[in-house]
Amino acid sequence: MGKPEDGEKKKKIKDVEISVPIVYGNAAFWLGKKASDYQSHKWTVYVRGATNEDLSVVVKQVVFQLHSSFNNPTRVVDSAPFELSESGWGEFEIAITLFFHNDVCEKPLNLYHHLKLYPEDESGPMSTKKPVVMESYEEIVFTEPSESFLARVQNHPAVTLPRLPAGFILPPPVPVEDESKRKRGDTKDHPLSQWFLNFSEADELLQLAAARQQVQAHIAKLKRQISMTGRNNQQFKPL
Amino acid sequence: MDAKDILGLPKTPLSITQEKKSRPQKDSQRKPDGISREVYALTGGVAPLMPSIDVSQLKRRPPSDEKITWQWLPFTSSARKDNLQLYHWARDYSFAKYNKSVDVIRYTDEEYEKHLTDPKWTKEETDQLFDLCERFDLRFIIIADRFPTPRTVEELKDRYYSVSRTILVARAPSPGEVAGHPLVKEPYNVTQEIERKRALSMVLSQTKHQERKDAEVLAEAKRIAESRMAARAAEEPDLPIASDIGPESAERAVGPGDTISPSNVQVPAPAAAPSTSLRVYLRTYALEQMVQAASSSAGLRTIKRVEQTLQDLEVNLKPKVPTKAVCAEHLELRKEILTLLNLQKQLQYKEAEGSSFRDGSYGDMPGSAKRSQRAADQDRTFVLDTISFGVIPGDRGVKREQKRKGPGRASETSSSPAGAHKRPRKMKASDL
Numbered sequence: 001m002g003k004p005e006d007g008e009k010k011k012k013i014k015d016v017e018i019s020v021p022i023v024y025g026n027a028a029f030w031l032g033k034k035a036s037d038y039q040s041h042k043w044t045v046y047v048r049g050a051t052n053e054d055l056s057v058v059v060k061q062v063v064f065q066l067h068s069s070f071n072n073p074t075r076v077v078d079s080a081p082f083e084l085s086e087s088g089w090g091e092f093e094i095a096i097t098l099f100f101h102n103d104v105c106e107k108p109l110n111l112y113h114h115l116k117l118y119p120e121d122e123s124g125p126m127s128t129k130k131p132v133v134m135e136s137y138e139e140i141v142f143t144e145p146s147e148s149f150l151a152r153v154q155n156h157p158a159v160t161l162p163r164l165p166a167g168f169i170l171p172p173p174v175p176v177e178d179e180s181k182r183k184r185g186d187t188k189d190h191p192l193s194q195w196f197l198n199f200s201e202a203d204e205l206l207q208l209a210a211a212r213q214q215v216q217a218h219i220a221k222l223k224r225q226i227s228m229t230g231r232n233n234q235q236f237k238p239l
Numbered sequence: 240m241d242a243k244d245i246l247g248l249p250k251t252p253l254s255i256t257q258e259k260k261s262r263p264q265k266d267s268q269r270k271p272d273g274i275s276r277e278v279y280a281l282t283g284g285v286a287p288l289m290p291s292i293d294v295s296q297l298k299r300r301p302p303s304d305e306k307i308t309w310q311w312l313p314f315t316s317s318a319r320k321d322n323l324q325l326y327h328w329a330r331d332y333s334f335a336k337y338n339k340s341v342d343v344i345r346y347t348d349e350e351y352e353k354h355l356t357d358p359k360w361t362k363e364e365t366d367q368l369f370d371l372c373e374r375f376d377l378r379f380i381i382i383a384d385r386f387p388t389p390r391t392v393e394e395l396k397d398r399y400y401s402v403s404r405t406i407l408v409a410r411a412p413s414p415g416e417v418a419g420h421p422l423v424k425e426p427y428n429v430t431q432e433i434e435r436k437r438a439l440s441m442v443l444s445q446t447k448h449q450e451r452k453d454a455e456v457l458a459e460a461k462r463i464a465e466s467r468m469a470a471r472a473a474e475e476p477d478l479p480i481a482s483d484i485g486p487e488s489a490e491r492a493v494g495p496g497d498t499i500s501p502s503n504v505q506v507p508a509p510a511a512a513p514s515t516s517l518r519v520y521l522r523t524y525a526l527e528q529m530v531q532a533a534s535s536s537a538g539l540r541t542i543k544r545v546e547q548t549l550q551d552l553e554v555n556l557k558p559k560v561p562t563k564a565v566c567a568e569h570l571e572l573r574k575e576i577l578t579l580l581n582l583q584k585q586l587q588y589k590e591a592e593g594s595s596f597r598d599g600s601y602g603d604m605p606g607s608a609k610r611s612q613r614a615a616d617q618d619r620t621f622v623l624d625t626i627s628f629g630v631i632p633g634d635r636g637v638k639r640e641q642k643r644k645g646p647g648r649a650s651e652t653s654s655s656p657a658g659a660h661k662r663p664r665k666m667k668a669s670d671l
Contacts, residue, residue: 019522019563021562100519105518105519107470107471107519109470109519109521111521137559137560137561138521138522138523138561139521139522139561139562139563140519140520140521140522141519141520141521141522141525142518142519143518143519143520144518162563199559199560200560201560201562201564201565203560204555204558204559204560204565205564205565205568207553207554208554208565208568208569208572209568211549211552211553211554211572212568212571212572212575214552215548215552215572215575215576215579216575218579219575219578219579219582222579222582222583222585222586223582225586226582226585226586226589229586229589229590229593230589232593233589233592233593233596236593236596236597
């Protein structure tokens with residue numbers, strides 16, 4: 001158990017789920033004329049808020065584990081934006097470990113991203129101006145968040161709170177420090193932001209709804225056919 | 240005499256020496272000692288890399304370190320009419336070593352008065368019990384059968400073991416001396432035994448449905464336990480175990496002496512599954528778990544068919560934007576597709592049934608070649624109706640309609656009508 005004073009902060013709140021939508025991946029620029037054998041691309045691997053909000057309200061530190069051929073393959077990033085730039089020639093799996101603030105979660109979480117340098121269409125021309133981008137959408141779900149965590153994030157744009165149960169009283173919000181004093185952690189004006197992919201759940205939901213409708217219609221049809229065949233079979237059953 | 244002799248070909252000096260050299264080599268390699276060639280062939284034939292059977296063991300005689308004694312004994316022959324007594328050497332009975340018996344402790348009457356009285360047992364009954372135990376070597380099933388008053392096996396065992404234990408302890412000079420005796424160390428636990436046997440009989444009499452449900456629940460518990468192990472990076476002294484199943488309790492639930500009944504395995508329903516037991520998780524991971532749980536009773540082929548159907552419907556096998564709503568919809572869709580596939584199978588069987596009735600050939604199986612043609616034809620029209628997922632609102636729908644090659648081919652993609660599962664599936668979703 002933690003110290004007595006921590007107990008207050010660490011009080012868990014049931015029935016509330018905090019979900020943090022993130023996007024992680026990489027952007028890679030071909031170096032063109034300046035490319036050498038071992039440095040053909042300049043790439044950046046990153047973890048960002050799905051809507052480019054500052055993740056440091058939730059994430060304390062991100063560790064990127066690179067291929068062992070890199071010097072100091074364990075790269076620690078202590079502040080947002082959580083990114084790492086390097087140059088190289090090879091594609092490999094990067095282990096991204098997210099460390100959260102103490103009142104958020106004591107265990108780190110692992111993500112795995114396969115660094116992408118070369119475009120899908122291998123025959124197409126490589127451009128030095130347009131990067132190859134590979135991103136994955138993910139949501140981190142915190143069930144039973146601590147009171148202090150909830151207080152900190154209840155109005156924060158990086159975090160999604162569901163509709164709270166009736167009669168639920170939110171803890172008093174923590175006054176946010178002066179925005180201008182802090183270094184910007186959001187990625188809204190990030191140099192790579194023009195290449196960020198757009199993840200809209202609306203399209204996927206639509207596709208899923210349409211698919212479900214079709215499947216349900218076919219199920220109904222099959223049920224009718226089954227009962228019909230059953231009736232037909234009755235006529236021919238051996239005595 | 241070999242082939243060359245028959246053909247009349249000259250034997251070169253080289254070949255002769257080669258034969259001479261290779262033959263003894265090959266011989267020892269091919270024919271093992273101790274057993275005949277045919278028997279050796281049964282075990283996998285010539286020269287295994289590592290002999291799986293020890294050949295020398297095969298023809299071994301019984302171990303000669305056994306004590307075999309001979310006795311000069313008299314005997315009478317049943318073939319003789321006079322009573323002539325002759326003598327001969329007779330070997331001791333080789334099966335005598337198997338005649339073991341149990342050392343049943345017998346108490347004296349004083350000991351009974353002093354330590355062993357019990358409200359539920361008369362002295363007479365206890366005496367009878369011990370007689371039977373000695374006579375039948377603690378075969379309690381038989382003892383229970385022969386016992387004059389009706390008693391359950393557990394009651395008899397309980398009485399016997401507690402009496403023996405008490406006597407042992409009472410007779411021992413000090414408690415420490417008998418502490419190691421198995422009767423003292425492991426006391427008989429009646430309630431636990433009754434419970435264990437009840438659980439065992441329940442497991443034995445489970446229906447198939449129940450069995451599947453149990454497997455599902457246990458797989459779920461295992462997965463929760465594993466994911467919790469994985470997520471537990473460092474020591475967490477103040478980590479509350481929210482759900483009732485932790486890795487330890489999961490093992491206890493299936494261990495001896497505990498019930499295995501599903502009601503005791505407290506795992507949240509698959510719908511809520513890992514989400515409620517893990518405090519922090521990735522949504523894609525949770526979805527994967529739930530998908531696995533939902534299809535845990537389905538075979539590999541069914542799972543592949545579900546994925547094929549998803550592809551036909553132009554749905555990503557793993558959602559690109561896994562929000563809560565998307566994941567929920569995705570899971571529901573998969574479940575509905577499973578239902579769809581099951582209904583298709585049902586329909587096929589009904590059809591096959593119908594065909595067999597019409598034909599008058601009741602002995603045929605649904606998949607037999609003779610009828611599969613007609614059944615397949617019938618199925619094709621139905622299947623075509625059900626699997627024509629080419630019509631999707633929007634531009635993409637129109638394109639895919641044009642690409643479809645023809646009614647017959649479309650039916651081969653996802654489901655397998657009566658005969659089709661015998662044909663290799665060459666069609667891809669992109670062919671539609």
